[in-house]
Amino acid sequence: MTIVEQEQQLTVLETADVCVLGGGTTGVMAAIRAARMGAKVVLVEQQGNFGGNATSGMVCAWHTMMDFDFKKQIISGLSEEFLERLKKRNALRVVDPDWLGHPSRMAKISTYIFNTQELKIECDEMLREAGVIPYLHTVFCKPYVTRGRLQGVIVESKNGRQAILADFFIDATGDGDLAYRLGVPCWENQGKQPSTTAALVTGYTYVTNPKKILLDHLQEYNLPNLGWDTNYVNAPEVRHLLKTNVFESCLTAQGITKGEMEGRRQVRAMMDILNRHGDSDRELVLLSLSSSIGIREGRHMKLGYTLTGDDVCSGKRFEDAVGNGSYPIDIHHADKPGCTFWYLNGMTEYELDGYPHEISWWKPRSEDYPRYYQIPYRSLLPDKWENLLVCGRAMDADTRAYGAIRVMINLNQTGEAAGEAAALCLRENVGNRELDMKLLRSELAKGGSIVL
Ligand SMILES: Cc1cc2nc3c(=O)[nH]c(=O)nc-3n(C[C@H](O)[C@H](O)[C@H](O)COP(=O)(O)OP(=O)(O)OC[C@H]3O[C@@H](n4cnc5c(N)ncnc54)[C@H](O)[C@@H]3O)c2cc1C
Known part of the structure; x- marks a missing residue:
């Protein structure tokens, strides 16, 4: 209409x-x-x-x-x-x-x-x-x-x-x-590269091997692969999670709405996994969510x-x-979990959070490579x-x-x-x-x- x-x-x-x-x-x-x-x-x-x-x-x-x-x-x-x-x-x-x-x-x-x-x-x-x-x-x-x-x-x-x-x-x-x-x-x-809802949480650092626990329960909680996380600046008790992966296109009103809600669902699922299956007696607490889903590619x-x-x-x-x-x-x-990095010197690094990185070479090793583009x-x-x-x-x-x-x-x-x-x-x-x-x-x- x-x-x-x-x-x-x-x-x-x-x-x-x-x-x-x-x-x-x-x-x-x-x-x-x-x-x-x-x-x-x-x-x-x-x-x-x-x-x-x-x-x-x-x-x-x-x-x-x-x-x-x-x-x-x-x-x-x-x-x-x-x-x-x-x-x-x-x-x-x-x-x-x-x-x-x-x-x-x-x-x-x-x-x-x-x-x-x-x-x-x-x-x-x-x-x-x-x-x-x-x-x-x-x-x-x-x-x-x-x-x-x-x-x-x-x-x-x-x-x-x-x-x-x-x-x-x-x-x-x-x-x-x-x-x-x-x-x-x-x-x-x-x-398209996935979008991500970020979260700040406490309690994450008290869990032993949180990445493995999350990976073990991905399917059960309907989660795709995981992104990265880091310590918050000058607040080591706060973990900054950029781990959700949303494959919805954020270029339509419907798409971005679904994407925002799916990102938040994934954050809650991760919190539940770590609270239920982690070994810490401190509960993970959700402090904050990104006010807008992070869009990598539109x-x-x-x-x-x-x-x-x-x-x-x-x-x-x-x-x-x-x-x-x-x-x-x-x-x-x-189409598969993880990220691949292709470096200027010919090195390729495949990264799946929680696993050792896999190194290979996309071109023969040599000192003759560009230092910048x-x-x-x-x-x-x-x-x-x-x-x-x-x-x-x-x-x-x-x-x-x-x-x-x-x-x-x-x-x-x-x-x-x-x-x-x-x-x-x-x-x-x-x-x-x-x-x-x-x-x-x-x-x-x-x-x-x-x-x-
Ligand atoms: C989860 C995630 C992790 C990433 N990791 C890294 C990283 O570690 N390091 C790194 O450097 N980069 C990273 N990136 C990439 C990087 O964040 C983005 O490529 C970059 O921020 C894009 O900047 P931009 O200004 O082009 O777009 P944006 O930051 O998307 O800014 C566009 C702005 O336009 C506004 N806007 C859009 N439409 C309208 C409209 N119609 N009217 C008014 N305003 C409008 C939006 O609200 C927004 O503020 C990551 C991205 C994501 C999502």
Whole structure:
């Protein structure tokens, strides 16, 4: 059944130079970079806080900013600024890559574990300092296009339905909601990486071998395979569980509703298993759940260039590179338990929580391997709309490349690049395709990014 929505006059909520949709870490960084360039920036987020997966989803780990050999720093910018500020709040644990007790290379490169609630407040502070105009609990609904140009967006909030007009737009919604509504082509990966409801619990650390107990009872409690967990920063009695795996697509109202409820069911099932079958006389207590399910993968937009697994594995250099990474291709399997990591040096690590890692090689061992890969600007660039860039999860990358670039230390750089590019396009009075890449890269460097 369909109905016709009445045409209506809308008030204009804001008029800005740059409008960023989606306030995950990518959107926050885009907004800050554009504002620091002097642009008037509005940031629109549907939840009650900024940070996206990193805060609402309680994803508490950022990976190394170094190249594969830990010899050269390849990532800096706002990620480093955020980490410095979290450190000052005593909200950061830093893993030493030289410590020999790491159970795997993955544990060695999972360098920064942070307090996700402190990050919420740090996002507020950094946005306030940059002068970004924030809107929380405000949902992007549809684009406003006149004379073939994207002029604004329609949003819904406590105020009702209103418009935000701007000269440039950045889609950082993770699923490319704005680009999708504009008709930019997109695709969905068939074996999408699972979504996860995170939980904070006490009592977990008193159970002997909790991973084995959980694995022994998976089928009985209708649980799929398990993700990871870690100690909460500066609160060792609290365990941070990112163990649920939800394979529901979160791209429809029905799907995301089912996904949220299934994630919470899985958390309760794990608590029940450990309370019933664990050997501790202390009961596990559920302290908190992520306020929104953590989404690893949604919609991918077809943009100016599809970054490929081969580009990543061969460390391909791009003249328009706006980001660097050394994080491996990391696929959470949809068709079997566990994750596989493909490292730049040719090593493959298969990880099933609770079991020893299995090591093999995807190419012959040699010293001749790339130490990092790059992310090009053209992978943020839609074909048609000259005042739009897409950054973050919805970027154009094939399954393997996405497995590598999807971590925040990488995607944050795409946000910074989009913000800087938006402000430069307005300053230079050019469209997103005409922007001089030398200029963009030099301004990124001036703003604190490492440009290679
Ligand atoms: C369980 C899990 C574990 C992970 N582990 C790690 C890890 O250890 N390390 C790591 O670096 N990365 C990890 N990742 C990946 C990483 O968290 C994400 O890829 C990254 O956070 C994506 O950032 P983003 O800003 O592109 O998207 P998101 O964080 O998803 O942000 C998008 C934002 O847009 C908002 N939004 C969406 N639609 C609208 C709309 N219509 N209107 C207004 N706002 C909207 C959302 O509310 C959200 O805040 C993990 C992800 C998950 C889910």
